[in-house]
Amino acid sequence: MTDLFPPRPTLPPQPTPPLGTSEAPQPQPRRRWWQRAVVNSRKTPDRPCLNCGDETVGHFCPQCGQRKADVRVSLRRMLMEVMEDQLSVNSALPRTLWALVFRPGHLTREYVQGRIVRYIPPFRLYLVSSLLFFVVLPFIADPGELQREVEEGIRADSVREATAGPGAVRDSSIRAGGRNVGVRVQRGDNNNIDLNMGVKDTLKVPGPLRPLNRRLLAGEKRLNSLPPGEAIRTLTETFEENAPTGVFFMMPLFAFILKLLYSRRKRFYVEHFVFALHVHAFAFLMFTLMMVLRAGWLNAAMGAWFVIALYIAMKRVYGQGWFRTLLKFVILGWAYLFILMVGVMVTSVLTVLSV
Structure with missing residues (x-):
């Protein structure tokens, strides 16, 4: 009887799921339209390298260094990937724009505290906002x-x-x-x-x-x-071409004024420069909206919000009292206004020299 009915093989014990959970697969969260570029990526890490034929698995070929990706793709797919790579168009873009406009000083505090990946980097944010401003400017001031x-x-x-x-x-x-x-x-x-x-x-x-x-x-x-x-x-065309360079070189002076105003706070110059990047990105975004909308009361409201937001950002980032922050805010405004006037004069001189 023992030979007719051999013993069944024993299976290893299966781990029991925790209480309150189910063994059924959990539904994946629905992706928005701006997040589909991550799913539809043209990366091909499992395929051989198209340049040298190396079969090593990876996103880049270890022999020639070429990226493993499909090259025959639609224009929409390529543009979505460019936006994903350059602007972090997933949840980072709306989160960054919301914090930039409605949470003054939040981006600088997050960057200084090391929470970087959830937002668009400061320098890239400045470049994109300034590029948008100077692209729209010739259409407004034709x-x-x-x-x-x-x-x-x-x-x-x-x-x-x-x-x-x-x-x-x-x-x-x-x-x-x-x-x-x-x-x-x-x-x-x-x-x-x-x-x-x-x-x-x-x-x-x-x-x-x-x-x-x-x-x-x-x-x-x-x-x-x-x-x-x-x-x-x-003159107008040449001045518009030289203006981005002039603004870029005035931004380190803005950070230097902050360094002088908060010299006792023992902060590195880079922290002031990151704050300057966020302030100028916010300014370019506001000015672009003001040029496009051309609504008197709305432009006045956005201009007033820019001034108030800058004051609140200084209060949050540097953590001083309201009166002391107000005093340094006024000094910063007058000093940067003088630098801006000098910058406009220098840009005008360079414009005449380059025509």
């Missing part, structure tokens, strides 16, 4: 439209001079669509129109500045050789 408005203003001055008598419009500011473009028009003896950008005679400036002044006079002469409308358009 140099071609400005050129047409300037030419119409000059023709109106010519008609007014013809009706009022010769020499009635000898020196006036060019206005385009009600906006003063900051350049004055002068009529010479031969009735030509020249642009006066305030460049002094070389003999009236100090000796070390005379080479620079001669180059400015040469740039003004080149602009006066063009029609006034075209000269204004050239």
Whole structure:
């Protein structure tokens, strides 16, 4: 009987699930449309390298270093992957934008405390927001439209001079669509129109500045050789090209002012620079929305919120009292306003030199 019925093989004991759980697979959370790029990734770690044929499993080939990925993909799929790689378009983008706009100082505090991966990095956030601003800016301040408005203003001055008598419009500011473009028009003896950008005679400036002044006079002469409308358009386009560089170089000065104001807090300069990156990213985002919306009361509200948010961010990041933070906020505002004016002057000089 024992031979007819052999003993059954004993199976290893199965682990019992914890109380309150089920052995059925748990449903996966539904992914949003901006998170599908992670699922539809074109990474092929199990396939051989398409460049050298190495069969080692991995995302990169250990022989030639090429990334293992499909190259024949749709444009939508490629764009989604670029957004995922460059902007962290999963939950990081909405979380970062919400904190940037409605939680002043939160991003800087999280970065300093080491919680980095859940948000877009500060430098990348600044680059994207500034790029968005300077991409939208030419559509709002269109140099071609400005050129047409300037030419119409000059023709109106010519008609007014013809009706009022010769020499009635000898020196006036060019206005385009009600906006003063900051350049004055002068009529010479031969009735030509020249642009006066305030460049002094070389003999009236100090000796070390005379080479620079001669180059400015040469740039003004080149602009006066063009029609006034075209000269204004050239100045506007060149200034818009130089503005991103000027703002980028003013940002370390913003962080340096914070370093001086909070010298007793024993913080590294990098912490102030990260705060400056977040502040400028917030400013570019607000200014972009203000340019696009063009709503008077809404723009005023966003401008007021920017000032209030900067004050709250300083209070949260540096942890000082309300009155002391207010005092340093005012000092920071006046100091950076002076730096901004100097930056605009330097950018204007570089604009004239590069036309």
